[in-house]
Amino acid sequence: MALDPLSIVMFGLIAVLIFFMFRNGKKRQAAQQEMQNNVRPGAQVMLQSGIFATIESVDEEENRVTVRSGDSSFVVHRNAIGQIVTPADAPADIAETSDLAPDDDPEFGERVSDVKTEAADPVADAEQAASDVVDAEAPKADEGDAPKA
Numbered sequence: 001m002a003l004d005p006l007s008i009v010m011f012g013l014i015a016v017l018i019f020f021m022f023r024n025g026k027k028r029q030a031a032q033q034e035m036q037n038n039v040r041p042g043a044q045v046m047l048q049s050g051i052f053a054t055i056e057s058v059d060e061e062e063n064r065v066t067v068r069s070g071d072s073s074f075v076v077h078r079n080a081i082g083q084i085v086t087p088a089d090a091p092a093d094i095a096e097t098s099d100l101a102p103d104d105d106p107e108f109g110e111r112v113s114d115v116k117t118e119a120a121d122p123v124a125d126a127e128q129a130a131s132d133v134v135d136a137e138a139p140k141a142d143e144g145d146a147p148k149a
Contacts, residue, residue, distance in 0.1 A: 034045035035084055039065065045081045052085065 017041050039045075045067065053067035063078040107114045 040088040044086040050081040
């Protein structure tokens with residue numbers, strides 16, 4: 001039985017597709033295992049439901065994790081952890097990168113500006129620049145000169 005070139009190309013493409021499927025699956029599995037290894041008390045995590053919490057304790061036998069979010073403490077399954085925001089052994093300065101808490105959203109229409117990079121008012125800047133130009137172009141009268149009438 002002779003195979004035509006088109007069939008050989010099709011089998012080759014299927015083989016490449018299968019190769020990449022296995023490769024991506026192994027990468028995802030390794031990333032998931034790395035995240036599960038970092039589940040330790042003190043780590044800040046985001047649950048798959050979007051709740052930010054801090055891990056209090058881990059029960060390896062039951063695959064349960066006790067987390068604290070605000071004043072509430074609850075038990076979730078270990079797989080409910082979506083991602084680790086700050087590992088348990090991270091320095092404190094990395095954890096405090098923003099003054100805003102995850103639930104501290106601004107009101108509708110409220111402007112949020114960082115104190116360090118406070119944005120200047122563009123209208124006031126334009127008015128100041130215009131007054132500087134007018135002052136520079138106006139001739140200055142000497143005190144000894146009397147106005148001509």
